[in-house]
Amino acid sequence: MIRRRALGPIGIIVVAVAATLLVFAAPGSTARPYVVLVFALVCPGMAVVRLFRIDELLLELAVAIALSIGAELLLSTAMLYLGLWSPETLFVALVCVAIGCAAVEVTRIPQQTEARP
Amino acid sequence: MARSRRQTFRLGGPRIVPPGGDGLAAVGVGPQAAGAARLRDLLTLSVPLALTATGLVLWMLALPEVDLRGMTDIGLVSVLPAQVFVALGLVTAGFVASLHFRPVAPLLLVHVLAIVLILFGTTSIVEPTPHMSATWRHAGIVDYFGRVHHVNARIDAYFNWPGFFIFSAFVANVAGATSTIEFARWAPLLYDIAFLLPVFLIVRAVVADRRLVWATAWLFSIANWVAQDYFSPQATTYLLYLVALAVLLSCFATRASTPVAVTGGTGAENVSARLRVALRLPPAIAPRGTPAQRIFLVLALIVVIGATVPTHQLTPFALLAAVTGLVAVRACRARGLPLVVLVMIAAWVVFMAVAFLSGHFGSVAGSVGKVDQNVSSSLGGRLHGSYDHLIVAVTRVAVTGGLWLLAIAGLARRLRRGYRDLSFFLLAFAPFLLIGLQSYGGEILLRIYLFALPFIAFFVAALFFATPRATVSWRASLGLALVSTLLVLGFLVSRYGNERTDYFTKGEVGAVAYVNRVAPDGALMVSLSRDYPRKFERYEQFRSVFVSELPSWSRLDGSGARLRAAVGNVRRAMLQNRDGRGSYLVVTRSQIAYLETFSDVQPRALELLIRRLQRSPQFRTVYENRDAFVMRLRTARPA
Numbered sequence: 001m002i003r004r005r006a007l008g009p010i011g012i013i014v015v016a017v018a019a020t021l022l023v024f025a026a027p028g029s030t031a032r033p034y035v036v037l038v039f040a041l042v043c044p045g046m047a048v049v050r051l052f053r054i055d056e057l058l059l060e061l062a063v064a065i066a067l068s069i070g071a072e073l074l075l076s077t078a079m080l081y082l083g084l085w086s087p088e089t090l091f092v093a094l095v096c097v098a099i100g101c102a103a104v105e106v107t108r109i110p111q112q113t114e115a116r117p
Numbered sequence: 118m119a120r121s122r123r124q125t126f127r128l129g130g131p132r133i134v135p136p137g138g139d140g141l142a143a144v145g146v147g148p149q150a151a152g153a154a155r156l157r158d159l160l161t162l163s164v165p166l167a168l169t170a171t172g173l174v175l176w177m178l179a180l181p182e183v184d185l186r187g188m189t190d191i192g193l194v195s196v197l198p199a200q201v202f203v204a205l206g207l208v209t210a211g212f213v214a215s216l217h218f219r220p221v222a223p224l225l226l227v228h229v230l231a232i233v234l235i236l237f238g239t240t241s242i243v244e245p246t247p248h249m250s251a252t253w254r255h256a257g258i259v260d261y262f263g264r265v266h267h268v269n270a271r272i273d274a275y276f277n278w279p280g281f282f283i284f285s286a287f288v289a290n291v292a293g294a295t296s297t298i299e300f301a302r303w304a305p306l307l308y309d310i311a312f313l314l315p316v317f318l319i320v321r322a323v324v325a326d327r328r329l330v331w332a333t334a335w336l337f338s339i340a341n342w343v344a345q346d347y348f349s350p351q352a353t354t355y356l357l358y359l360v361a362l363a364v365l366l367s368c369f370a371t372r373a374s375t376p377v378a379v380t381g382g383t384g385a386e387n388v389s390a391r392l393r394v395a396l397r398l399p400p401a402i403a404p405r406g407t408p409a410q411r412i413f414l415v416l417a418l419i420v421v422i423g424a425t426v427p428t429h430q431l432t433p434f435a436l437l438a439a440v441t442g443l444v445a446v447r448a449c450r451a452r453g454l455p456l457v458v459l460v461m462i463a464a465w466v467v468f469m470a471v472a473f474l475s476g477h478f479g480s481v482a483g484s485v486g487k488v489d490q491n492v493s494s495s496l497g498g499r500l501h502g503s504y505d506h507l508i509v510a511v512t513r514v515a516v517t518g519g520l521w522l523l524a525i526a527g528l529a530r531r532l533r534r535g536y537r538d539l540s541f542f543l544l545a546f547a548p549f550l551l552i553g554l555q556s557y558g559g560e561i562l563l564r565i566y567l568f569a570l571p572f573i574a575f576f577v578a579a580l581f582f583a584t585p586r587a588t589v590s591w592r593a594s595l596g597l598a599l600v601s602t603l604l605v606l607g608f609l610v611s612r613y614g615n616e617r618t619d620y621f622t623k624g625e626v627g628a629v630a631y632v633n634r635v636a637p638d639g640a641l642m643v644s645l646s647r648d649y650p651r652k653f654e655r656y657e658q659f660r661s662v663f664v665s666e667l668p669s670w671s672r673l674d675g676s677g678a679r680l681r682a683a684v685g686n687v688r689r690a691m692l693q694n695r696d697g698r699g700s701y702l703v704v705t706r707s708q709i710a711y712l713e714t715f716s717d718v719q720p721r722a723l724e725l726l727i728r729r730l731q732r733s734p735q736f737r738t739v740y741e742n743r744d745a746f747v748m749r750l751r752t753a754r755p756a
Contacts (some may be wrong), residue, residue, distance in 0.1 A: 070424035
């Protein structure tokens with residue numbers, strides 16, 4: 001049975017994988033803009049925020065959205081100014097961060113459960 | 118065990134349970150009373166919901182009846198069917214009834230989302246294309262970065278603060294979108310829904326009374342008339358501004374939000390004792406969360422605030438004022454943050470925006486410290502135009518001024534009850550420091566209102582719900598209903614007062630798209646005024662001239678001499694570019710509406726001017742539809 005705490009990181013991984021598939025395997029899909037938008041605006045920030053266990057869903061969501069927008073804005077701007085413009089590279093990096101952080105969170109769940117008396 | 122040891126940021130104080138709201142009303146009473154309580158529960162839940170649902174249905178049924186072409190200078194309100202007003206009344210009644218009888222969060226959220234949908238979604242649905250000329254230009258800049266991948270800081274000011282456009286180009290590229298225009302159509306609705314989350318968090322960080330929290334979110338939405346939620350850097354940075362403040366107030370507050378004792382020192386003879394009571398502050402609180410959580414949140418704040426720096430000229434300064442104020446009065450634990458923000462702003466201005474500043478130093482530096490000029494350009498500079506437009510302008514002043522007065526009354530009420538909302542007081546007034554910076558194209562007062570709005574809305578809500586109570590008086594509910602009704606009506610006039618010039622038909626977009634398709638690189642687009650869907654493609658390749666803004670333009674009155682002069686102005690403007698060979702005259706419905714609304718030109722005079730242009734042997738029409746036409750000089754060779 002999937003523990004409730006695991007639903008968050010698994011959801012992030014699912015959206016990240018779906019976005020990656022749509023961008024690279026089905027670029028003409030009508031779902032692509034919507035899935036990519038949800039991924040870009042929420043997932044990278046949410047994956048990082050969840051590692052710090054703020055445990056206040058609305059605050060987590062607000063920070064996740066702002067952090068996703070902020071980080072992507074700064075990184076894309078830096079890439080363009082440095083002459084390294086490559087949206088696909090940045091997208092793949094964000095997917096890696098999101099999946100990586102979500103995976104770390106998933107691996108932490110059983111350890112915490114075992115620690116309980 | 119690990120979970121119980123961990124500190125969290127869980128917010129909110131003791132919940133105020135409405136009468137019967139927790140479903141326990143029937144405990145310990147007889148079956149008849151229990152049945153009555155259940156019936157009351159059902160009614161208090163379903164009646165407000167039914168009111169809002171009926172309102173939404175009425176609104177949806179009314180939308181096809183909106184005839185945009187019948188709009189007057191008073192804006193969208195002139196063509197809204199009566200059902201829309203009834204719908205707004207029903208949703209308002211539903212919200213106030215919910216707040217009065219059963220302040221349950223999901224139910225209140227439904228009402229707030231319903232009002233946001235009606236107020237901010239109507240134009241996205243009824244108008245054939247995204248409104249506001251700036252929206253189209255912003256889409257054009259995103260298109261530029263998607264094509265060129267290089268910042269040319271000399272094009273215009275946008276290219277010195279290009280963060281939002283580069284970010285949008287990145288997302289559009291990955292999403293496979295060829296243009297951001299379709300997204301821009303829904304941007305106001307999406308942004309205004311997004312604003313609700315941080316506003317909710319901001320208020321909940323300070324008060325636990327859910328009536329006060331939801332009334333603030335409601336008032337924030339219906340008072341947000343300044344139209345800075347279109348596809349723009351301001352809307353995006355405003356969202357970041359709100360989230361940054363929400364994090365600071367939720368996680369880095371230094372004092373509890375409990376009321377202080379207001380007894381003692383009330384005697385008229387003891388002034389110093391009264392002063393001590395007035396300055397009494399709530400007790401200090403321990404830091405929230407673990408050190409790791411706090412370090413992460415500070416880093417997140419630096420990223421979020423840092424993202425506003427290359428994106429918008431004004432928002433970083435608003436954040437600097439807010440953060441500095443909070444730290445200065447020791448209401449915030451993130452004491453190093455003001456310095457970090459200041460360094461980021463200075464670094465960007467000195468190193469990255471130098472191209473803009475070197476060309477505009479006089480105009481930028483000239484406004485600094487000139488408070489009177491900046492205020493008069495924001496206020497007096499806007500009170501002109503046709504009679505209907507003056508009604509719009511006066512309504513805007515009345516809504517803004519009225520809201521400030523109510524907020525001051527709410528603040529006084531909270532103070533009397535012992536609440537020291539120091540952070541909110543400070544954040545409501547900190548944006549006024551921006552007045553000393555610049556006039557921001559005559560919009561500085563609008564932006565100050567925008568930055569202060571969550572806190573103004575809080576104090577207005579506090580006028581009705583100053584202290585948490587299990588029940589609320591009818592007087593408070595009726596007061597909120599009255600203020601909400603006035604604000605909603607004021608919103609429709611203030612927000613959509615320029616809609617006649619702000620909306621664009623497909624014909625108007627088609628005319629510009631034609632020029633985008635056929636014009637050579639470096640072409641000049643000449644138009645009567647600046648209000649049309651321009652530069653949404655090939656942004657850097659075209660120049661624009663607005664004939665009505667040329668020094669030689671004189672007010673049209675329909676006389677032959679003035680009309681001849683106007684035609685001469687158009688011709689001279691077109692000749693500026695390669696003897697007219699690379700010039701296109703684009704005349705659209707919205708340009709004419711703009712001149713009629715803002716420059717007192719009689720519609721008859723404009724009609725005569727257009728007829729004269731179309732009959733003139735000096736011009737030939739190369740594109741025409743019901744709402745727009747494109748002309749070239751006859752002497753000009755085809756491009």
